Amino acid sequence: MIKVENLSVSYGDKTVLDSISLEIPTGTWTSIIGPNGAGKTTLLTSLLGMNPYSGSIKFGEIEAFRDLKRNIAYxxxxxxxxxxxxxxxxxxxxxxxxxxxxxxxxxxxxxxxxxxxxxxxxxxxxxxxxxxxxxxxxxxxxxxxxxxxxQIILMDEPTSALDLHHQIATLNQIELLKKEGITVLSTMHDITLGAMYAERIILMREGRVLLDGNASSVIHSEELKSAFDHGISVHTLEDGHTVIVANKMRIEEI
Amino acid sequence: MSEIQLKPIWRWQWTLMAGIFLLIVCAVAITIGPVQINAIEIIHTLLGRETSLSDQERSLLIEIRFPRVALAALVGAALATSGAVYQTVFRNPLADPYLLGAAAGAGLGATIAITVARADFYPSLPIFAFIGGILAVIATFLVAGRLYSDPGSLLLSGIAIGSFATAVQTFLQQRNSDVLRPVYSWILGELTVADWSSVRWAALYIFIALGILLSVSKILDALMLSDEEAFSLGVSPNRIRIIAVCAATLATATAVSVSGLIGFVGIVVPHIIKRLTKKATNRALLAIALFGAAFLVLADLGARTLISPAEIPIGVITAFIGAPFFLFILRTRSKNQ
Structure with missing residues (x-):
């Protein structure tokens, strides 16, 4: 179990993470989504123990800060x-x-x-x-x-450069790891893909967690659309799968 | 099946070859000089057997030629290894003891020792040089903005600190004209002052530094990754950087204090070995040390024989080879980018 309480990270005057509290059970896959600059990567590197932070990040009973013995892949x-x-x-x-x-x-x-x-x-x-x-x-x-x-694998946009075939092949490999009891946390710009594999989604914006719940509830929420300034739409296909696509803006809206 | 298809990562052939090359080069360098001495006689002298050498030839061999070749080998190993380590630590193939200000700082430290403190050459000179070198490296880090900065700005601040140290050094020389000549010839880089005392002191410091660097050489792999990646593999990158930079600076400072400023060895040798072995420099550190030793023994052989009986400063020889090589690397690098 990873337990994050009131985690805040600042770079100079800029607050990148603002009082984040989370609990991530062992052996689950959590996908962190949100627009650019939401603090997704900083959250991952903070879990790694790299960034000076206030608040608490605990793996079991041990505070994460600079614990080099813990086996976290990045x-x-x-x-x-x-x-x-x-x-x-x-x-x-x-x-x-x-x-x-x-x-x-x-x-x-x-x-x-x-x-x-x-x-x-x-x-x-x-x-x-x-x-x-x-x-x-x-x-x-x-x-x-x-x-x-x-024990834990942190992935920052792990499939952003992959073609469709390799995206699925790679994510399937990671799913096998999860089945072995490894905790997976990933940031993904492709929300559809994130929702397909992760059982849980954390929606972030401007250093804060807007929504944290199971994949289905987050992708059908109003908060998701509002986090992306209503620039996305959610469609449910005949087979029950959900796809999230960016809305094409009209010229006069640009 | 896996063992057949996957080649071993760490290979020792190149280290062995560099070691054999060093032995051959040393043998040639000891034999050749204004007075030619037969190789068989040298082996007999080494084994403590009776030889047909005159007392003068024997003295020349033991008191002049042996220590000179040994000192050249030590300095070459120190400069080449520290250059390779700086290149790994700063993730920059052009980093060497000179570009980071370490050599200039060591030079200033040694000049202060000679001109102000009037220190004896050994053992205090390497200590002054080390203090100068390490202060220059710290100043380079601080000028770069924060303790650990990106390689580009680190090199730029190293050049600025190096220039400043050189300016102070020139000022000190001019204010102390009585020692101007020895300091000047030392700056050009020379091994003519080599004796067993200098070899002993240089060997002590250089072996300590190289021992540390070789013991951390494998973990230096982590410094070639981003700090986040290194951290996830269980390494505190800053701790390894401090150890590696301190040991490389000690090697540089000792080399500078016994032989003056001999440039380009730290660039030329690691790149030749990297091209031959196709390995990252830290993975061939021992081969680089051995080849660096052979390279400087050869350069010194050229320095004392090309216009014999006069001598060319060894720093001039390494610059003749190194400067075009540096430009070649710079050009290849910009083409690749």
Missing amino acids: VPQRPQVPLGMTVREYVTLGRAKRDGWGRERREGKARVYATLEAMQLIGLQDQQVTRISGGELQRVLIARAIVQEP
Whole structure:
């Protein structure tokens, strides 16, 4: 269980997160949605223990702040891509916490290979990570998070650079992790996709939580439309699936 | 199946080759000079056997040539390794002890030691140089705006701090004209003053620094990622940065204090090894140290033989090789971007 109470984060005079309180049960998938600048990424990095904060973030009974022992995997939206490292080496970094830096244990090696296979990255393993496409890099980042065998996985826009086929394949892999008892938190600009996989959605705007509930109740709420300034509409298809699309503005509205 | 398809990450072939290359270069450098000494005689001398060498030749070998080659190797290893570490820590392939102000700060510290404190060369000079170097690095961080800044602004502030330290150093030299000549020749970079005392002191500090850097080399992988990614992998990036920068500055300062300002070794060597091994610099740190040692022994061989019996300052030789190499990297980098 992750318990967040009155979490506030400021950068200078700017309050980025404002008194956020949440409870996230173990083994669930929570999607954080909201317009740009809502504080979604800051919430994720705060859970990582990176940002100085006021309030409390507790994993069980332990305060999160700078607890390096906890095994949390992080998939950034804009990673720092290192020079001189192959895809396989980059993915293997995910084993550092379990196997030690620069060490390759048999079990870790097998796990890396299995994950490269599951993420459809076999064939790319010896390529320099600086030379692969944005979509391939995103799958590599998720592979690194998976081999970490974390308790919690934080993902910042994990599918933004993926084509439709790879979006589903990747999210299915993450769903398997959830079934193994891993807690998943993701920010997603594609609300439809977020609602399809996450059982719970947190809607944020301007550093505050506007709504927190099960996926269906949030996507059909008025708060969702108002968070996006009524620029979206929600449609229910014949098969019962819900899709959220941006409204096309008329020229005179721009 | 997985073990067949996945190649090992850490390979030692290049380290072994760099070690063999260093041994060959050292053997050649000891043999060649104004007085040619047979390699067999050198081996006999090393093994403490009877040789046909005259006392003068024996003294030349043991008191001049051996310490000079040893000091060149130590300085080369220190400069190349610290350059590679700075490049990893600051995520910038052009970072080296000179661009961060570390070498200029160390130079100023050593100049203060010679001109103001009139300090003996060993062991106090490396300490003064280290204090100067580390203060320059701290100043570079502070001028950059905050303790840990982005690599670009860090390098710019390093250049500014380096220029300031050089200006103060020039001022001190002019105010102390009695020591102007030795300080000036030391600044150009030279190994002519090498003796066993300088080798011992340099070895002590450089081995401590290199020991620290090699022990953290694998964890330096984390510094090539964003701070958030490093943190999620269980590393406090700032702690590793402080350790790595302090150890690299100690290596730089010791090198500067025994040999003056020898530029470009920290850029040329890590890039050659990176191109050969196709590995990130921190993953080939020992190979870089060994190759750096061989590189400077070769440069020193050139310095003392090209216009023999006169000598070219070794800093001039490394600049002749390094400056075009630096421009080549700069050009390749901007093309890639």
